[in-house]
Amino acid sequence: MIFSVVTGGAGFIGSHLVDALVGRGERVVVIDSLAAGSRDNLGKHLDEGLVTLVEADLLGDGWQRSLAGATRVFHLAADPDVRQSAIAPDSQIRNNIMGTYRVLEAMRVHRVGEIAFTSTSTVYGEAAVIPTPEDYTPLEPVSVYGASKLACEALISSYCHSFGMKAWVYRFANIIGARSGHGVITDFIRKLREDPEVLEILGDGRQSKSYLEVSECVRAMLYAVDNAPSQYNVFNIGSEDWVDVRRIADIVVGEMGLTGVKYRFTGGERGWVGDVPRMQLAVDRMRTLGWKPEIGSAESVRSAVRAMLE
Known part of the structure; x- marks a missing residue:
């Protein structure tokens, strides 16, 4: 064994x-x-x-x-x-x-x-x-x-x-997914539960990354x-595409059943010191080995939001 x-x-x-x-x-x-x-x-x-x-x-x-x-x-x-x-x-x-x-x-x-x-x-x-x-x-x-x-x-x-x-x-x-205790999805859910009318988004919302x-x-x-x-x-x-932070916010708002939420951006291309505004990994090496991701970034985000809301 x-x-x-x-x-x-x-x-x-x-x-x-x-x-x-x-x-x-x-x-x-x-x-x-x-x-x-x-x-x-x-x-x-x-x-x-x-x-x-x-x-x-x-x-x-x-x-x-x-x-x-x-x-x-x-x-x-x-x-x-x-x-x-x-x-x-x-x-x-x-x-x-x-x-x-x-x-x-x-x-x-x-x-x-x-x-x-x-x-x-x-x-x-x-x-x-x-x-x-x-x-x-x-x-x-x-x-x-x-x-x-x-x-x-x-x-x-x-x-x-x-x-x-x-x-x-x-x-x-x-x-991302069930049991996660930090990250952008966790932050958005927490903020929207505290204030379902206004969501603060770090940076300019255009940070694009793979999930x-x-x-x-x-x-x-x-x-x-x-x-x-x-x-x-x-x-x-990772996945073979990316999604930006504003799109993640839209998914979280939609899955929480909220309407009319206003976004407030803190500004700048980075969400925080040390943030990398754009990230997508090449997964060719894993593909050559025989593995490939079955879902993309947006679908991963939606699945994670649903799991975390449950």
Whole structure:
């Protein structure tokens, strides 16, 4: 039986990944501090004894023994708040970079040979080539979050080549759906519940990005693990189109059944410091492997809005 450890497995994407791993019949251990994740996201699996939860911070000790005998680690635990990283970067340096280093060290000590890591499209910075392929250079992140993820990628590459590990690195577009606790859709729903007449939109509303529903994301992650044989694999995961923020607002307003909502824009091409106004990833490498996204950005947004309203 395959034995997978999922750091951050009680969070948004992590819990959906756990659902899929359990569905594949794997033994699953989740390591999560529950600072951002929730035990409720794993409830049915915990109740049925299909998943073991180790409540721990990766910067602490004691959790490392949970890796003994594991086949691979899915490392999702991170501080994902891009906006906050421009205000107080210390959390992302510690939780993302040092957390990843400690996971890699625990893997080395316990002889776990495989790691799947969730990176981000923000490692590309403001790419001059859109859709952006995995071999695009130079990688010049404009946010501390993007920089921290790029540093993690470098650490993982070095451990693969130094200690014979194998890795799958996923550079995500905007992943959305049920259980998500942050992002533009969450913000819009919250704001409209507080004031159903006026919606504040950060920036000019023309920021255009790729979005992918979380179940499609998880399908791509597992497809890569099953079919990419190289020692160090890097894949973009996203849809093959994009949608702008104003269109997202229209979808949220419509799904909430509201009419006459006025939009108030804060102005400027960026929503916040470190925001990348235009982003779409090239997914040709995943297509060559045999995977392609089944839905586009607007459909992903609509599906996510409905799930989050439920």
